[in-house]
Amino acid sequence: MIREQDGSYQPNAKSRKQQERDQRRMEYRRAIESYCDQRQLLRDIACFPDSPEISPWQVTAASPRSARQSH
Incomplete structure (x- = not known):
């Protein structure tokens, strides 16, 4: 690790690649x-045959993880 006088870290090429x-x-x-x-959610939804039709697109939109990653 290379540290400059002000204490900031400047990674070398090997560190950057890693x-x-x-x-x-x-x-x-x-x-x-x-x-x-998403697959697990679809499996869970499939357990309810009397529920209205739900498409994979709706599952993706409702997934909390997909909302986090879209930043």
Whole structure:
């Protein structure tokens, strides 16, 4: 780690690449979790046959996780 006199951190190329890989990995994990949550919600909704028709688009719009990620 390289620190300047004022205490700010300036990552070198290797550290930057690792941070970028970590960030991509976390985005991928969030996407997988979101997909799993949506599938679970669809399964839960399917348990109610007398409910009105609900499309996957409505489930995606109602998902709290999708609302958080759309920033």
